[in-house]
Amino acid sequence: MKKRKMYMRMITASLLRRRSRMIVALLAIAIGATILSGLVTIYYDVPRQMGAQFRSYGANMLFTAVNDTFSQEDVDNAVAVIPESQRVGVAPYRYETVRMNDRPVLAAATDMEGAKSASPFWRVNGDWPSADGQLMIGKSVASLYKLNPGDKIEVTYTPVIETENSSSDEEALEENADEEFILDNYIDFEVVGILDTGGNEEEYIYMTLNDMEKLTGKANYYNVCELSVSATADELSVYADKISEGVEGINARLVKRVTQSETTVLSKLQSLVLLVTVVVLALTMICVATTMTAVVAERRKEIGLRKALGASDKSIIGEFMGEGLLLGFAGGFLGAFLGFLFAQGVSVSVFNSSISFRPLLLPVTIIVSVVVTGVACLIPIRSATDVDPALVLKGE
Amino acid sequence: MSLLELKNVSKIYGNLHALDNVSLTVEKGEWVAIMGPSGSGKSTMMNIIGCMDKASEGEVLLDGVDISKESSKSLTNIRRDKIGLIFQQFHLVSYLTALENVMLAQYYHSIPDEKEALEALEKVGLADRAKHFPSQLSGGEQQRVCVARALINYPEIILADEPTGNLDEANEEIVVELFRKLHEDGTTLIVVTHDPEVAEVAQRTLVLRNGKLDHETVNKNFTGHIKYNL
Numbered sequence: 001m002k003k004r005k006m007y008m009r010m011i012t013a014s015l016l017r018r019r020s021r022m023i024v025a026l027l028a029i030a031i032g033a034t035i036l037s038g039l040v041t042i043y044y045d046v047p048r049q050m051g052a053q054f055r056s057y058g059a060n061m062l063f064t065a066v067n068d069t070f071s072q073e074d075v076d077n078a079v080a081v082i083p084e085s086q087r088v089g090v091a092p093y094r095y096e097t098v099r100m101n102d103r104p105v106l107a108a109a110t111d112m113e114g115a116k117s118a119s120p121f122w123r124v125n126g127d128w129p130s131a132d133g134q135l136m137i138g139k140s141v142a143s144l145y146k147l148n149p150g151d152k153i154e155v156t157y158t159p160v161i162e163t164e165n166s167s168s169d170e171e172a173l174e175e176n177a178d179e180e181f182i183l184d185n186y187i188d189f190e191v192v193g194i195l196d197t198g199g200n201e202e203e204y205i206y207m208t209l210n211d212m213e214k215l216t217g218k219a220n221y222y223n224v225c226e227l228s229v230s231a232t233a234d235e236l237s238v239y240a241d242k243i244s245e246g247v248e249g250i251n252a253r254l255v256k257r258v259t260q261s262e263t264t265v266l267s268k269l270q271s272l273v274l275l276v277t278v279v280v281l282a283l284t285m286i287c288v289a290t291t292m293t294a295v296v297a298e299r300r301k302e303i304g305l306r307k308a309l310g311a312s313d314k315s316i317i318g319e320f321m322g323e324g325l326l327l328g329f330a331g332g333f334l335g336a337f338l339g340f341l342f343a344q345g346v347s348v349s350v351f352n353s354s355i356s357f358r359p360l361l362l363p364v365t366i367i368v369s370v371v372v373t374g375v376a377c378l379i380p381i382r383s384a385t386d387v388d389p390a391l392v393l394k395g396e
Numbered sequence: 397m398s399l400l401e402l403k404n405v406s407k408i409y410g411n412l413h414a415l416d417n418v419s420l421t422v423e424k425g426e427w428v429a430i431m432g433p434s435g436s437g438k439s440t441m442m443n444i445i446g447c448m449d450k451a452s453e454g455e456v457l458l459d460g461v462d463i464s465k466e467s468s469k470s471l472t473n474i475r476r477d478k479i480g481l482i483f484q485q486f487h488l489v490s491y492l493t494a495l496e497n498v499m500l501a502q503y504y505h506s507i508p509d510e511k512e513a514l515e516a517l518e519k520v521g522l523a524d525r526a527k528h529f530p531s532q533l534s535g536g537e538q539q540r541v542c543v544a545r546a547l548i549n550y551p552e553i554i555l556a557d558e559p560t561g562n563l564d565e566a567n568e569e570i571v572v573e574l575f576r577k578l579h580e581d582g583t584t585l586i587v588v589t590h591d592p593e594v595a596e597v598a599q600r601t602l603v604l605r606n607g608k609l610d611h612e613t614v615n616k617n618f619t620g621h622i623k624y625n626l
Contacts, residue, residue, distance in 0.1 A: 010500075308446075310473070389448050
């Protein structure tokens with residue numbers, strides 16, 4: 001029989017046939033490895049999970065026009081830079097000043113489905129406009145005009161008259177105010193919903209792009225495009241730079257209050273996870289070191305006997321370290337799988353979505369467990385070499 | 397040249413002389429018993445001869461080498477290569493089988509050989525108990541495993557510290573019989589005992605008192621067989 005075979009036979013026999021003591025150490029390592037594996041899984045999955053959660057806070061990227069407006073083609077080119085899997089919502093907006101009861105009101109036209117996705121926090125009392133002739137109005141506007149869902153309202157728009165001398169719409173309107181040939185465009189809308197956001201959005205009325213085209217007589221231009229993208233702040237910055245540099249007419253920038261709060265929350269959460277992992281590993285190390293100290297104390301006679309039979313200090317260290325590392329391996333292996341189940345449970349209960357197993361985590365958890373166990377064993381095993389066989393093997 | 401020679405050996409702990417200027421020789425193949433009351437220095441002498449302790453003064457020549465000057469690492473090697481130890485409390489590893497306990501001595505000495513270990517167990521009449529754990533063996537059987545472990549590496553000397561101290565009469569006889577066979581094979585035996593009947597079996601008995609060699613008796617009618625005084 002080779003020495004290595006006998007070595008393996010001894011250390012496995014020590015672990016398997018002295019289960020009661022070793023099970024404590026194995027449990028400590030397995031629990032540590034479970035927490036490690038679970039938290040690392042969560043650590044890497046949190047940005048994805050939280051990213052999806054953060055999308056409920058609205059757009060995190062904004063396209064603005066370099067020269068007043070940009071077209072649908074510009075939007076398409078810019079959006080193509082962002083991988084489709086990361087696009088949550090794209091809502092291009094066009095703003096105009098219109099009139100309701102002869103009072104100016106700010107009107108926004110957008111792709112309603114895109115707006116729903118990009119601004120999921122908007123609360124609508126009633127329905128979103130789903131067809132032409134339907135209007136959603138902000139709560140402030142509704143309150144001012146005393147409008148409710150189901151009410152009818154006429155929205156008018158005064159077309160801009162291009163003159164050689166005028167330099168703005170206002171001047172043109174003033175110049176032509178008394179002229180008979182200036183006719184307002186109008187559409188009779190049905191109010192279908194009241195928008196309640198608690199923000200500036202309540203001061204607008206919302207219509208479909210088609211209605212806005214009919215009202216203004218102008219098509220295919222936007223002032224702003226709001227995007228909700230499921231990506232980290234770094235990724236968003238890269239996309240924004242690429243779009244600003246690569247798409248003419250569009251300037252992409254991040255909605256800092258959203259991206260910064262995302263980054264802050266994520267980094268704090270990840271720091272917390274990291275801290276808990278380190279604390280758990282330290283506790284595991286202490287538990288293993290304590291158990292191994294007890295094991296060494298319990299086996300002083302055996303150590304003395306081995307020394308009396310001619311075992312060198314190196315052999316004693318090798319045997320106890322072998323036991324420790326084997327425990328670390330077994331605990332790490334067990335912990336990697338239990339950790340996945342733990343992370344899966346957390347993910348399902350907290351984020352309501354499952355996670356996939358990361359195969360790389362298995363060797364990483366095993367290696368970390370083996371290293372932690374090895375370090376934890378150093379001091380107790382060192383004390384094993386101090387055993388004096390003459391003392392511990394004394395007759396009575 | 398004697399196999400073992402102690403020249404004016406003392407072991408001093410503070411003011412206590414556990415061994416006080418002891419000199420003795422043991423020839424190769426000799427069977428020597430060491431007797432004496434508790435605290436007479438028997439265990440101290442065993443530890444020094446067994447390379448588990450060092451003399452404070454004097455020389456201890458084992459096979460011509462003064463082991464009192466050797467480092468602890470070197471003493472470990474000498475112990476492993478030249479000495480077989482038998483203890484009163486057997487000291488078998490509880491989670492290893494009888495066979496594995498014998499192989500343990502081989503493991504530290506050279507290369508474990510299952511067949512040879514089994515032969516050693518056969519010599520002590522325990523081949524059929526090879527796969528049993530110490531807890532499944534009687535005291536006598538455990539001591540026989542201990543004897544098999546001590547002889548497996550063909551040591552120059554077998555040192556037995558109260559080998560029959562925990563055994564009943566029947567098992568005592570079996571162990572002494574094993575010693576007789578080992579002696580016949582040419583093994584040098586040094587047996588520390590309280591039991592006069594076990595000491596009388598040896599060729600020579602050294603009696604220690606207060607750390608000094610008190611007297612020595614030679615068994616002129618040496619047979620190697622135990623005689624009980626009924």
